[in-house]
Amino acid sequence: MHLLYPIAKRFIAGEDLQTAAKAIRKLIRAGFFVSVDILGENVHDRAQAEAARDAYLELLRRADDLSPSLDISVKLSLLGLDIDPELCKTHLEELLRQAVPHTVRLDMEGSPHTQATIDRVTETHAHFSNLGQALQAYLFRSEKDLESLMAQNISVRLCKGAYKEPSSIAFQSMDDIRANFLRLARLLLKQGHQPAIATHDEHLLKELLAFIEQEKIPAENFYFEMLYGVARDLQKQLRDRGYRVRVYVPYGQAWLPYTLRRLAEKKENVLFVAKNIFKEALGLRKLG
Numbered sequence: 407m408h409l410l411y412p413i414a415k416r417f418i419a420g421e422d423l424q425t426a427a428k429a430i431r432k433l434i435r436a437g438f439f440v441s442v443d444i445l446g447e448n449v450h451d452r453a454q455a456e457a458a459r460d461a462y463l464e465l466l467r468r469a470d471d472l473s474p475s476l477d478i479s480v481k482l483s484l485l486g487l488d489i490d491p492e493l494c495k496t497h498l499e500e501l502l503r504q505a506v507p508h509t510v511r512l513d514m515e516g517s518p519h520t521q522a523t524i525d526r527v528t529e530t531h532a533h534f535s536n537l538g539q540a541l542q543a544y545l546f547r548s549e550k551d552l553e554s555l556m557a558q559n560i561s562v563r564l565c566k567g568a569y570k571e572p573s574s575i576a577f578q579s580m581d582d583i584r585a586n587f588l589r590l591a592r593l594l595l596k597q598g599h600q601p602a603i604a605t606h607d608e609h610l611l612k613e614l615l616a617f618i619e620q621e622k623i624p625a626e627n628f629y630f631e632m633l634y635g636v637a638r639d640l641q642k643q644l645r646d647r648g649y650r651v652r653v654y655v656p657y658g659q660a661w662l663p664y665t666l667r668r669l670a671e672k673k674e675n676v677l678f679v680a681k682n683i684f685k686e687a688l689g690l691r692k693l694g
């Protein structure tokens with residue numbers, strides 16, 4: 407599988423913090439904001455969950471050196487959710503205490519974890535206001551979750567969703583997912599607390615830019631958020647228009663599942679990625 411590492415390197419900032427720090431600083435110098443993610447998910451024993459917590463604590467100790475306002479992305483399954491929810495809660499609270507004034511944001515994982523994640527963010531945010539949440543536009547339930555999180559002033563990052571989910575709980579067609587994304591993004595832009603609109607989809611971005619201009623939504627009310635190494639041309643165009651663009655920067659040794667999700671993102675093949683890398687390199691895409 408190490409054969410894939412040259413491809414992985416496009417999507418991850420390195421296998422350790424020292425290497426990732428260079429990429430993070432470069433992005434910040436270029437006027438981007440950053441959300442840092444340590445790769446890994448679904449740990450199966452306490453020692454692995456503690457090691458993940460320690461890696462995040464090490465990152466958080468360096469956070470002030472990297473940026474005055476860093477966003478840290480975390481998967482609850484990496485902190486031990488499947489082993490012992492209480493252990494996971496303790497780990498998350500340790501991170502939140504160390505994180506101030508930076509923000510910790512929970513990624514949303516596959517549907518077996520959705521309710522536990524929503525329960526955790528709701529309960530913990532009552533004590534730690536520097537906790538945010540990601541939601542997936544492909545899930546039917548996300549509209550209700552979004553309304554509930556907005557009512558609690560919890561900062562939401564909206565993405566399409568990256569896992570295979572059944573038709574009983576999730577939209578399947580790209581048209582339906584896009585339509586729901588637009589609806590939820592408009593709600594967030596109008597009423598959300600520092601939301602992040604996380605997509606590289608040019609169609610959605612064009613629609614939302616028109617909405618933002620029409621509704622005169624100030625640029626300091628929200629972020630656009632994109633993945634490290636994906637659609638860098640669009641990231642720069644949005645930044646140059648005066649919007650805040652946060653780049654999601656993963657690093658760590660467990661890069662394989664993350665890279666495979668990126669490769670499977672659409673049309674399920676590497677050719678698609680190659681085509682977009684090519685279009686990006688030639689500057690063929692314009693947001694208008």
Ligand SMILES: Cc1cc2nc3c(=O)[nH]c(=O)nc-3n(C[C@H](O)[C@H](O)[C@H](O)COP(=O)(O)OP(=O)(O)OC[C@H]3O[C@@H](n4cnc5c(N)ncnc54)[C@H](O)[C@@H]3O)c2cc1C
Nearest residue numbers: 513514540565566567568604605606607631632633654682
């Ligand atoms: C900041 C951020 C955080 C995320 N957090 C989560 C999370 O917590 N939970 C979750 O389930 N999912 C998460 N995702 C992933 C997300 O759900 C989608 O799987 C992913 O963003 C692709 O959807 P898209 O909206 O970009 O649209 P797509 O239709 O997949 O892609 C739109 C366009 O983006 C470009 N593009 C997309 N992927 C690639 C690629 N790999 N290489 C080159 N070009 C590409 C292409 O131009 C493509 O046409 C996150 C995504 C982002 C940006």
